[in-house]
Amino acid sequence: MVKESLKTSICHESRLLIIGLGLIGGSLAAALRESGFKGQIAACDPDGNEIALGIEMGLIDTGGTHLYEQLRDASMVVLAVPVLAMESVMATLAEALPYAARNVVLTDVGSTKATIRAYAEKVFGQVPTNMVLGHPIAGSEKSGVAAANPRLYVDHKVILTPEPNVDHNALERVRLLWQACGADVLEMDVERHDQVLARTSHLPHLLAFSLVDTLARQDERLDIFRYAAGGFRDFTRIAGSDPVMWRDIFIANKQAVLASLDDFEAGLKRLRYAVETDDSDALIATFDRASHARHYFDSLLNKTSYQAEYHMQPQGEVTYRVQPGGQAQGRLRVPGDKSMSHRSIMLGALAEGVTEVKGFLEGEDSLATLQAFREMGVAIEGPHQGRVTIHGVGMHGLKAPAGPLYVGNSGTAMRLFSGLLAGQAFNSELTGDESLTKRPMGRVADPLRLMGATIDTADGGRPPLKIHGGASLKGIHYDMPMASAQVKSCLLLAGLYAEGETRVREPAPTRDHTERMLNGFGYAVAREGDTCWLEGGGKLTAGPIDVPSDISSATFFLVAAAITPGADITLEHVGINPTRIGVINILTLMGADLALENEHEVGGEPVADIRIRYAPLKGIDIPVDQVPLAIDEFPALFIAAANAQGTTRLRGAEELRVKESDRIQAMADGLAILGVKHTVVEDGIDIVGNGDDSAPSYGGGRVDSLGDHRIAMAFAIASLRASEEIVIENCANVATSFPDFVALATRIGMAVSVEGTHE
Ligand SMILES: O=C(O)C1=C[C@@H](OP(=O)(O)O)[C@@H](O)[C@H](O)C1
Ligand SMILES: C=C(OP(=O)(O)O)C(=O)O
Numbered sequence: 001m002v003k004e005s006l007k008t009s010i011c012h013e014s015r016l017l018i019i020g021l022g023l024i025g026g027s028l029a030a031a032l033r034e035s036g037f038k039g040q041i042a043a044c045d046p047d048g049n050e051i052a053l054g055i056e057m058g059l060i061d062t063g064g065t066h067l068y069e070q071l072r073d074a075s076m077v078v079l080a081v082p083v084l085a086m087e088s089v090m091a092t093l094a095e096a097l098p099y100a101a102r103n104v105v106l107t108d109v110g111s112t113k114a115t116i117r118a119y120a121e122k123v124f125g126q127v128p129t130n131m132v133l134g135h136p137i138a139g140s141e142k143s144g145v146a147a148a149n150p151r152l153y154v155d156h157k158v159i160l161t162p163e164p165n166v167d168h169n170a171l172e173r174v175r176l177l178w179q180a181c182g183a184d185v186l187e188m189d190v191e192r193h194d195q196v197l198a199r200t201s202h203l204p205h206l207l208a209f210s211l212v213d214t215l216a217r218q219d220e221r222l223d224i225f226r227y228a229a230g231g232f233r234d235f236t237r238i239a240g241s242d243p244v245m246w247r248d249i250f251i252a253n254k255q256a257v258l259a260s261l262d263d264f265e266a267g268l269k270r271l272r273y274a275v276e277t278d279d280s281d282a283l284i285a286t287f288d289r290a291s292h293a294r295h296y297f298d299s300l301l302n303k304t305s306y307q308a309e310y311h312m313q314p315q316g317e318v319t320y321r322v323q324p325g326g327q328a329q330g331r332l333r334v335p336g337d338k339s340m341s342h343r344s345i346m347l348g349a350l351a352e353g354v355t356e357v358k359g360f361l362e363g364e365d366s367l368a369t370l371q372a373f374r375e376m377g378v379a380i381e382g383p384h385q386g387r388v389t390i391h392g393v394g395m396h397g398l399k400a401p402a403g404p405l406y407v408g409n410s411g412t413a414m415r416l417f418s419g420l421l422a423g424q425a426f427n428s429e430l431t432g433d434e435s436l437t438k439r440p441m442g443r444v445a446d447p448l449r450l451m452g453a454t455i456d457t458a459d460g461g462r463p464p465l466k467i468h469g470g471a472s473l474k475g476i477h478y479d480m481p482m483a484s485a486q487v488k489s490c491l492l493l494a495g496l497y498a499e500g501e502t503r504v505r506e507p508a509p510t511r512d513h514t515e516r517m518l519n520g521f522g523y524a525v526a527r528e529g530d531t532c533w534l535e536g537g538g539k540l541t542a543g544p545i546d547v548p549s550d551i552s553s554a555t556f557f558l559v560a561a562a563i564t565p566g567a568d569i570t571l572e573h574v575g576i577n578p579t580r581i582g583v584i585n586i587l588t589l590m591g592a593d594l595a596l597e598n599e600h601e602v603g604g605e606p607v608a609d610i611r612i613r614y615a616p617l618k619g620i621d622i623p624v625d626q627v628p629l630a631i632d633e634f635p636a637l638f639i640a641a642a643n644a645q646g647t648t649r650l651r652g653a654e655e656l657r658v659k660e661s662d663r664i665q666a667m668a669d670g671l672a673i674l675g676v677k678h679t680v681v682e683d684g685i686d687i688v689g690n691g692d693d694s695a696p697s698y699g700g701g702r703v704d705s706l707g708d709h710r711i712a713m714a715f716a717i718a719s720l721r722a723s724e725e726i727v728i729e730n731c732a733n734v735a736t737s738f739p740d741f742v743a744l745a746t747r748i749g750m751a752v753s754v755e756g757t758h759e
Contacts, residue, residue, distance in 0.1 A: 423497025582630025
């Protein structure tokens with residue numbers, strides 16, 4: 001029996017008629033009831049028993065077997081009958097429609113869309129403007145209204161495939177219907193829907209039916225199933241689905257199913273051959289790619305981080321609770337450099353030969369980049385403890401991905417990919433998480449367009465980016481309006497595919513890992529003063545890459561030691577590329593006791609161990625030329641400033657406003673909660689430090705990192721000098737750049753506990 005809900009539904013239909021009261025229709029009724037739907041729910045089904053059961057279960061108010069009666073005053077009609085039954089139901093509906101409410105909206109739940117659209121055209125002359133075809137991507141191997149489940153659609157996708165002439169009010173009402181049931185509603189055109197579903201739903205059902213049937217025939221007493229374990233059960237669960245419904249789907253979506261079956265047969269043939277010829281490399285490459293793709297899919301499904309899923313520890317919202325005080329002592333090695341990790345995969349994939357990467361950052365951002373290349377057909381082994389082997393496909397060897405490439409939280413990935421993909425023969429689309437969706441992409445789309453690329457963005461130049469393949473790019477001379485290594489790198493990567501020379505002038509030096517790594521792969525990048533350039537049309541030759549520890553991650557421990565009396569920390573093997581050492585220069589100017597030891601070079605990048613011991617800090621005016629060299633380090637540096645004597649002034653840092661959060665405002669809001677005096681200006685901030693090392697520098701409280709990894713880690717470090725506990729919300733994204741952060745913070749003597757909830 002369905003409970004009366006205390007909520008108020010966002011769906012305000014006065015009378016909803018469900019035609020076909022099975023699992024899907026019944027679950028829709030159940031979900032609406034739970035949402036607090038106040039209208040009437042009626043159902044029409046040829047099987048009177050199903051109607052009676054629906055009433056008994058409290059799912060519907062009324063129902064019957066005759067459409068005319070049930071249609072009376074209906075404001076929305078949902079067709080939930082098997083696909084091949086749609087035509088005759090629509091024909092009856094067309095005749096009975098005058099009985100419905102004047103503003104009636106029609107929709108359906110069929111699993112294929114082109115056939116249903118064709119029925120509508122046949123019956124109504126064209127798809128009526130008040131008809132919105134749709135498909136909830138949810139189901140179960142169970143059927144019938146008895147199996148109705150009010151949570152069937154929660155967090156599931158519903159794809160609507162409206163026609164261009166659709167009435168927007170009708171579309172909105174159907175959207176609200178499904179949102180009321182907890183679903184995520186998205187739109188797609190009919191053809192794409194049918195192709196996507198053929199691959200992701202129809203093909204797996206066909207395989208499950210086929211496997212079970214084949215085994216059953218081979219063993220007519222069905223004895224074989226006694227010995228089948230989890231693998232068989234997981235693979236074949238859907239073979240228990242409704243035969244009539246699935247027959248209809250395969251007949252209705254024949255062409256798309258056959259095309260996906262062709263691809264599948266080709267893949268099976270390749271695997272068969274690999275087994276036959278003992279081709280262990282091919283087997284590993286295929287299984288590795290599939291295994292990672294499956295983990296990635298789980299992470300999307302569970303809305304957990306890829307990292308968490310990969311290590312089988314689902315995490316949703318994560319809160320850090322950090323006790324005040326603590327020590328800052330020890331020798332640490334922080335994970336690999338994020339910028340270089342992205343680039344190692346990108347260039348390794350485009351190179352000829354096999355690239356072995358050491359020190360790869362196994363963080364969300366770089367793992368998303370790695371996954372994106374797997375989706376473009378690149379065989380990548382690992383990562384295993386920072387080691388990745390990339391089987392390069394050459395400059396023109398990438399394959400069109402089957403769907404959008406998801407780059408998570410990473411501005412770097414989206415901007416570098418946009419350059420690289422602009423040079424490919426195929427179309428592509430780049431998407432990211434909520435934070436990335438707010439970040440400006442016009443800064444890359446505009447110059448790429450000047451090179452001849454065709455790129456569509458959402459409003460205001462925001463993601464997603466749709467990149468049209470097959471453009472012939474031409475080199476440009478570009479004067480960057482902002483100091484951005486991402487824009488520079490994007491253009492250099494596009495320049496690899498462009499005719500002639502691509503030159504980029506930067507208003508201030510920015511990190512030069514792209515230039516160094518290209519040179520390391522045998523691709524000449526020249527530089528004179530503030531300008532670098534390359535000639536298109538060359539090739540990359542694979543070579544080993546040793547990624548040093550990330551100075552941006554090391555920064556949190558540099559600041560920890562710089563503010564904690566008695567501290568002594570050594571950070572090993574940190575990249576100290578001159579375009580990244582703003583933090584060392586700024587802390588030194590503030591009076592930190594910092595020394596570089598064991599300086600040497602690995603793979604074209606300078607590295608050192610950095611030893612830092614406590615010394616009192618003083619407020620400074622941060623030199624503007626250091627800003628691009630320390631761009632990601634400011635959240636932590638603001639904490640150093642809050643502990644220094646006097647005021648620290650930052651100017652010329654407007655770029656901080658377009659990072660994973662508006663980092664000036666996010667830090668200012670958190671500092672205000674701790675009680676640190678500050679003044680925000682458009683391009684910077686003044687922070688008044690306490691500078692008394694005999695007492696805590698500020699209070700505690702609950703701060704919101706806004707899902708920005710660096711804000712979260714900065715406030716965690718701040719606790720070393722707080723008088724009370726600091727609770728930091730929305731910390732899951734620390735995994736994008738620094739998955740071991742809490743373990744290392746604990747190792748130096750901080751008390752951080754992590755509260756995470758499952759979604
Ligand atoms: O090129 C890169 O790897 C990066 C460049 C910087 O961004 P901008 O180019 O937007 O300044 C930096 O903030 C980012 O974390 C990494
Ligand atoms: C700004 C950052 O990264 P991205 O731009 O790649 O998201 C960062 O890591 O601080």
